[in-house]
Amino acid sequence: MKDKRICFIHTVNGLVDMFTALSRELVPGGKLCHIVDETLIQRVLAAGGLTPAIHRRVAEHAAAAEENGAAVIQLTCSSISPCTDTIQRLVSVPVLKVDEAMVETAVGKYRKVGIIATAPTTLKPSTDLVFQKAGARKDPIEVESVLCAGAFDAFLAGRVDEHDRIVRGHLLNLMGKVEVVLLAQASMKRIADALEEREKLVPVLSSPRSAVERLAKILAL
Numbered sequence: 001m002k003d004k005r006i007c008f009i010h011t012v013n014g015l016v017d018m019f020t021a022l023s024r025e026l027v028p029g030g031k032l033c034h035i036v037d038e039t040l041i042q043r044v045l046a047a048g049g050l051t052p053a054i055h056r057r058v059a060e061h062a063a064a065a066e067e068n069g070a071a072v073i074q075l076t077c078s079s080i081s082p083c084t085d086t087i088q089r090l091v092s093v094p095v096l097k098v099d100e101a102m103v104e105t106a107v108g109k110y111r112k113v114g115i116i117a118t119a120p121t122t123l124k125p126s127t128d129l130v131f132q133k134a135g136a137r138k139d140p141i142e143v144e145s146v147l148c149a150g151a152f153d154a155f156l157a158g159r160v161d162e163h164d165r166i167v168r169g170h171l172l173n174l175m176g177k178v179e180v181v182l183l184a185q186a187s188m189k190r191i192a193d194a195l196e197e198r199e200k201l202v203p204v205l206s207s208p209r210s211a212v213e214r215l216a217k218i219l220a221l
Contacts, residue, residue, distance in 0.1 A: 117184035
């Protein structure tokens with residue numbers, strides 16, 4: 001593709017800078033557009049998952065992105081990743097799940113996979129995606145999904161230290177049980193990055209970089 005216009009659809013404003021920086025590094029010359037709709041994650045949490053109205057809202061954002069000239073659309077929230085299956089039938093440009101490249105890497109190399117999240121609406125889609133991608137494997141895959149109870153509420157209340165402490169504890173415990181850990185939310189990456197080398201018993205994968213690397217390959221076709 002000659003056109004490098006990229007549109008990111010976010011459910012939290014805090015991820016804009018992260019994906020902008022990764023795009024500047026991995027897609028030089030890319031023209032960026034960010035759509036931030038924090039009501040999406042609020043509605044997902046309130047409903048306990050995706051609803052037809054949420055699918056429709058994300059599709060509206062994708063249609064607007066395509067009309068604005070986007071060559072590729074990247075969702076940055078795992079909670080709305082399943083919407084891509086609906087959206088892709090409605091637009092003519094690629095629509096990408098944020099965690100797909102990360103999951104494909106994990107199921108291609110490891111048999112015991114751990115997934116950690118702070119919101120149940122994120123944990124389920126990520127877990128489902130792992131089993132979906134592992135479907136072609138000859139040997140069965142083992143998945144341990146861990147919800148960091150209380151962490152998301154602490155984060156929303158501004159108690160970041162409490163959030164980080166809860167996530168860190170669950171992460172350290174999970175690493176002793178699996179061969180790789182997947183961070184279901186991009187916002188958890190900084191906690192993993194802060195671990196000491198002696199604490200990193202297994203690889204810990206996060207979605208942002210792998211997602212943008214995949215996006216760059218698609219734009220290069």
